[in-house]
Amino acid sequence: MVAGAAAVYTLRLADDCLVLSHRLAQWSSRAPTLEDDIALTNVALDLLGQARGLYARTAELDGTGRSEDDYAFMRGEREFVNCLLVEQENGDFATTIARQLLCSTFQLAQWQALTTSTDAQVSAVAAKAVKETSYHRDHATDWTLRLGDGNDESHRRMESALAALWPFTAELFESDAVAREADALGVGPDPAALRPEWQAYVRRVLDDATLVVPESTWTPSGGRQGLHTESFGYMLAEMQHLHRSLPGVTW
């Protein structure tokens, strides 16, 4: 038994959604086309909504009664338990699309499994999120095909984006005591179980996009324990600036 495993588990899900949402929101007014400016910020908004539902449930499970804002704005870097992949910088458009393909494929498989969660609040958020996230994956898939099977420049950029991000995918499927306990309680799947489905889909898309699945022996991890990569601190500083400067601010 791990005390409070369910709360830690839902907090991980929520942090993944919030951090990825904030990264995508950073594209606002900067995307290469108007359609994609709108698409990326729409995806960000879906993720933010998913995060809110999960923070609300976490506050009940961990008994702190914290607000959604408390989780988002009043925690330090070491208290965030998102995976490292979602916090990676946007880079060029290809990097963001590669990150979206890897993340949304993982999240869709996870949401599908979460629709049968024994936690009614989690399964309700999941039922909604499955539909939203399948759009996110479609969007990332379309762009991966266009960039990978596009011209030399787009192919090269997609290839280097994948090479940079691939090492961070190992952490998505890491199992630990919290994940096993959540699985045993029926709250949600042990992420290790999601790997075959993720791998099959990503490989098929990369094949169709004439891209090679990168190989990597470096498998950075630590996000679930609050140990993050360098750029995450800068992202949080910007995201939390208002709440840190004016504690208790409302609008």
Add this chain to the structure above:
Amino acid sequence: MTAVDEIRNIAGAIPDPEMPALTIADLGILRDVRVDASGHVDVDITPTYSGCPALDTIREDVERCVRDQGYTDVTVRIVLSPAWTTEWMSEAGRVKLREYGIAPPRQHGFDLTLLTIAVQCPRCDSSRTHELAHFGSTQCQAVRQCDACGETFPHFKEH
């Protein structure tokens, strides 16, 4: 008219903040109204999308309208389950959407894989249309173009 019916009519007539041509009853956002013996009113609403920014406004509008009608003890609850689906949109809502220039969602009997009907252009009714972008000006819309008249129009996505 019973109190429940009266409240349902008042709350149901509130326009959606992002698509004011439609009411929250047309969209199927208003799920349930209950009045207990002490006169306490519970209203359930369901968001169309997880992060829908209009939801807080809708909740405030419902609270205010029901209070203004004399039902001062009111709680508006946001209910996530069962998840909202475009199947809940009323026929009147679909007609209003088309008149507003938005292609309504196709009916799919809760099975999204059965969507084979073409999306019709709200301007000329042609079935020859194609998608320009998965995402549009709100979370619930995609952007399409008509091959017959050239009109670019939003399509309320099936969900």
